[in-house]
Amino acid sequence: MKYEKNTIETFLETYASKNTIRTYKSQLKKFFKIIRKNPNKYIPVGIRKLENGDKVDLEDSIIKDLKTCGKQIRKSPKKSQVAYLAVVKKYLNYWYIDIPQREWDNIKSANNLKRVRSESIKKTPTTQELKFILQSAGLKQKTFISMASSTGLRLHEVISIKLEDIDIKNRSAIVLSKNGYYRIVFFIHETKELIDAWLKQREKYIAMKTEKSIYAKENNNEDRLFPFSETTGRAIWNNLIEKAGKPFNKKNVINKKNTNKRGEPEGRYEYNFHCLRRFWLGQMHNTNINKKHYDAIAGHTSNLDNDYIEVRTHYEEKSVERKKSYDKYSSSLAIFSDYQKAKSEFGEKIGYQTRMLRDLSDKNQFLNDELKIIKVEKSAKDKEYYNLKKYLENTIMPKFHNMEHEINDIKNYYEEQKDREKRQDQINKEEEAMSPKEKAEQLKIDVRSHKRAIEFDNKEREKEAAKTPEQKAEEKKKIDKQWKKLKESMQ
Numbered sequence: 001m002k003y004e005k006n007t008i009e010t011f012l013e014t015y016a017s018k019n020t021i022r023t024y025k026s027q028l029k030k031f032f033k034i035i036r037k038n039p040n041k042y043i044p045v046g047i048r049k050l051e052n053g054d055k056v057d058l059e060d061s062i063i064k065d066l067k068t069c070g071k072q073i074r075k076s077p078k079k080s081q082v083a084y085l086a087v088v089k090k091y092l093n094y095w096y097i098d099i100p101q102r103e104w105d106n107i108k109s110a111n112n113l114k115r116v117r118s119e120s121i122k123k124t125p126t127t128q129e130l131k132f133i134l135q136s137a138g139l140k141q142k143t144f145i146s147m148a149s150s151t152g153l154r155l156h157e158v159i160s161i162k163l164e165d166i167d168i169k170n171r172s173a174i175v176l177s178k179n180g181y182y183r184i185v186f187f188i189h190e191t192k193e194l195i196d197a198w199l200k201q202r203e204k205y206i207a208m209k210t211e212k213s214i215y216a217k218e219n220n221n222e223d224r225l226f227p228f229s230e231t232t233g234r235a236i237w238n239n240l241i242e243k244a245g246k247p248f249n250k251k252n253v254i255n256k257k258n259t260n261k262r263g264e265p266e267g268r269y270e271y272n273f274h275c276l277r278r279f280w281l282g283q284m285h286n287t288n289i290n291k292k293h294y295d296a297i298a299g300h301t302s303n304l305d306n307d308y309i310e311v312r313t314h315y316e317e318k319s320v321e322r323k324k325s326y327d328k329y330s331s332s333l334a335i336f337s338d339y340q341k342a343k344s345e346f347g348e349k350i351g352y353q354t355r356m357l358r359d360l361s362d363k364n365q366f367l368n369d370e371l372k373i374i375k376v377e378k379s380a381k382d383k384e385y386y387n388l389k390k391y392l393e394n395t396i397m398p399k400f401h402n403m404e405h406e407i408n409d410i411k412n413y414y415e416e417q418k419d420r421e422k423r424q425d426q427i428n429k430e431e432e433a434m435s436p437k438e439k440a441e442q443l444k445i446d447v448r449s450h451k452r453a454i455e456f457d458n459k460e461r462e463k464e465a466a467k468t469p470e471q472k473a474e475e476k477k478k479i480d481k482q483w484k485k486l487k488e489s490m491q
Contacts, residue, residue: 152280
């Protein structure tokens with residue numbers, strides 16, 4: 001019988017996360033080591049085409065192997081046993097080997113694995129605790145931890161962020177999730193400021209790292225935001241909690257046989273690096289953020305349909321609403337700024353400004369009402385003024401001008417009368433002083449003057465009679481025009 005080659009490697013090609021591949025590979029190698037079989041001689045070629053009898057024999061053999069494996073791993077932590085058996089089941093299902101569920105249940109029952117819970121204690125820090133842990137951190141450490149806590153990224157996801165995948169202006173980044181999908185995450189203003197500062201020192205860090213490490217010299221074309229390994233990233237966090245002291249550096253000691261170099265029981269920290277992701281999940285879960293947006297940012301693809309799973313080519317089209325949700329509810333993720341105090345002060349300022357705005361609005365409304373009344377009154381006054389002006393121009397002024405002309409005429413008449421009286425008095429005096437001969441001579445002169453006046457009047461009348469109607473009309477126009485100019489000059 002021919003067997004499939006490289007069965008473990010072929011199975012692992014379906015996974016994208018390096019951590020998942022490393023863990024699954026280690027567990028499958030352990031499985032074949034326990035059952036003492038070669039993985040390259042375990043899965044028959046064309047297993048789907050095997051006859052029923054051959055399939056039953058194969059299943060019986062594999063069930064025996066599973067029971068053998070179950071006995072060997074009983075001393076391991078129960079959650080580790082469950083995870084271990086789950087990997088083996090996925091491997092077998094991939095190669096179309098369906099073990100009945102009752103067999104799996106029998107193995108779990110034998111190992112007392114029903115309703116298994118983690119034996120290790122996993123704690124989640126509060127904002128104040130994170131602030132206390134980071135009090136001794138430098139810029140690199142603060143930026144790294146702030147990026148993890150404000151995005152909810154896993155350790156390998158934070159480490160793998162490239163410079164080309166981060167948009168500092170919009171406070172967003174693209175990451176490759178462990179399930180092989182791309183997703184977009186967002187970070188707060190506090191993290192943005194730290195990233196800006198870190199990018200100024202990043203080149204110096206790489207240069208220093210290159211000088212000290214031979215490996216770094218061979219790989220100095222670093223394009224990641226944080227140019228160090230997952231081991232270094234985990235060590236950064238572990239060093240910070242060790243400096244913070246109890247209770248943050250407390251460890252879970254499940255198996256006391258596992259000891260470090262000093263002979264002390266070894267285990268994982270209760271506040272491990274993943275607690276930063278739990279911090280993000282807890283803070284955002286306690287808000288009213290959209291559940292779909294929450295799962296999409298966190299990378300929980302099992303709870304989402306295809307519309308919410310990111311594809312790198314069109315992720316921007318789907319990220320606008322999620323960013324709005326994130327910005328609306330992410331204020332509690334700030335570590336270094338006193339959020340509650342700022343929130344209280346901001347609330348007081350907003351309240352004061354709201355009251356001021358309300359008072360100004362009321363005053364503005366009052367002034368607008370007063371202005372409307374003034375405009376109405378002004379319009380009425382303007383109309384009254386216009387009517388008075390028209391009445392004055394059309395009625396009073398003409399009467400006044402007429403009266404003025406009449407007064408002038410009367411005045412002129414009396415002045416002329418006085419002049420005539422004076423001349424007459426003078427003539428009378430002169431006549432009294434004349435001799436009879438002089439009086440006779442003066443009479444002749446007066447008669448001749450009177451005759452000339454009569455002759456002049458007769459000639460004027462004859463001229464007037466000889467004029468045509470057109471000449472008379474033209475003369476009348478000239479007289480009217482002169483009279484009009486005279487009136488205008490008098491006004």
